Amino acid sequence: MSSVAVAASTTAKVRNGRPSKVSSGNSRSRVGESGILPSSLIVPRCAIVDPSFPLNATLPRWFRTEAGLWSRSRSDTIEEAMNPKIVLVAPSDAHEPARTMLPSGFDLLIEAAGSPAYAAALREAEYLVGFVDMLVKESLYQAAPRLRLIQLLSAGYDRADIATARRAGVPIANNGGANAVAVAEHALLLMLAVSRRLIWQHASVSAGRWRGNATPRVHELRSRTLGIVGLGTIGKKTARLAAAFGMPVQYYDIARLSEDAEDALGVRFRLLRELLRTSDIVSLHVPLNPSTQGMLGAAELALMKPDAILVNTSRGPVVDEPALHRALSAGAIAGAGLDVFAEEPPPVDNPLFKLDNVVLSAHLAGPTFESNIARLRNAFDNVQRVARGEPPLWVIPELG
Template sequence: MESSYLVLSFSPLPAELIKTLLSPYRGMLDRDIEVIVFRNLGDRASLFSLLEKADVIIGDYTMTIPITRDMCNAMKKTRLIAQPSTGYDHIDIQACAEKGIPVANIGGANAVSVAEYTIMTALALMRRLIEAHSRTSRGEWPQWELMDRGAFELHGKIWGIIGFGRIGREVARRARAFDMRILYYDKVRASPDIEENYGAEFAPLPRLLKTSDVVSIHVPLTPETRGMIGEKELRLMKPSAILINPARGEVVDEEALARALREGWIFGAAVDVYSREPPTQDHPLLKLRDVNLILTPHIAGATTDARARIIQVTIDNVIRVLRGEKPVNVVNMSL
């Protein structure tokens, strides 16, 4: 038997910190834990040597270090890849499944944070809050102009949710407090009990886009969701509707969204994620001026509260598999 378990981390947390987070659970295990943080992909010999020895791998929450098929094939004893984020599109989950290695994300650890961000940006867009603040702070007084151009309540409107998982359901829970009608689209329809619990009605995507006043996206990036919202879909939306994307940048055609805002197909948009992060200065959304647009740097799920939960969920899963138990929040296979 090896003298210790090896936890290999691609995330930029110090090894000492990870070791400290794991230390309270030492009494539950039959041996010590060694933690190595490795981020030098140029040193392939060391990388593949560590992959062969790793019992558990912690993925990179910055998503700059991928886990490829070649890397997966080098794993000889890995019981789990624990990804400390919701997204996992930098990991070849199919290759991991073929190798019998479960990949787990953080489940709903940041669902509340993303849901609150979504509600916050919806309110800000409907009331043109960013423009109102910017112009007032410059000494302007656009009171009547902003009122004449339109500002809207959430009360009594229709909220369309694309992706009715943990985050989508948290959004529905909060939107109901504004007496909104909730529509949702998901590739798997929820049970009648869940629909009743959240006050949500299933709708095909075209109908959801045509009828909703607020559309928010909460799907992972998959071959099916890549480019899910393009020009055709944006043109289905009301000119008074807003779009919020805290999911993945590649789900939305960014060029089409920029045109929709510039030409007034929709009332506004909030974007927290981009097809390339950070976006370059020639990104179509960064070049827009005088439109109802909120841009944020992928922080929807990154509150201090959520980050603490994310770390705890990841550590719990690592300990779980080292004790011989099944991991939770697995995204690439059924256990």
């Protein structure tokens, strides 16, 4: 007999290096003393004789010759069939880290949102993890009757249907500040790039003009007053970084800190209009919701100093974009650093693209290698909490 044959009445679908479901089937051939091959595998005899046979590298870890016998116990099969399922919806660069970081006792199903495989996976899913706030709607809860937690990899959740989520009673958690350092650093990057006219300098040098006809007027961050709008996790990280540059920091938030907390962080509370009037740089760190949409319009921008800079790493619709363009074009404010836009991706004819006092990035403040790892770590930690019967962390305020 040239191969070890097994019955193929069902097919085991392999995910995360292990089958997500294995039927007991009618296996006829035994390997070793007690193991049984899953019904979906036919293993050439040469692979058993020679462990270097290429097929060995493609088999699940529990089925390789490094273990001594090519075998799998019935208890493993039963245990895996009962493992809770995590469905991950995320960019491809998160797939391998997710497989590596997956805690034991869970099955990971990585699917593209909207695909037939995704719909099938939802039927058994207890946890949905990813950049999925746009998927939070009635159809999700109908498709995933066993869902226990929606764990976002993002900080924002502005596309989620909160009313439907509240009725469903399934908690939604954000990333727990996993990208706070990344976004805070990016905010400081934009402050520096605008203050030092970095884009102008790069264009001048690369075009062979060196300094051009005149050295531009640039500013240090030291002693420039930073006004932070929204002092959450990211806002606090930004305040600490700004303090390292010697910047006085003031803030506006709907929930004021205690005086002791303000002293510890080195910040002072200001009402929004006062903050706009007295800040040299205004940095936005608020979530997008009905109360913050259009928060900075023409009237608010008119309060800012003529040499002030606006930085937005939160959400584009927080700012009235046409009003911002008019203020920048007229010199009502000195410049802006923008990572987010009213429409994303923005149309190619967006008038902000033609201004030389603006520095732009493509909503990339949050995704760094380090923050992507931290997102997954926090997500899996929260999944394990719920599996243990503990309440999840970082539940969004509307559902808390």
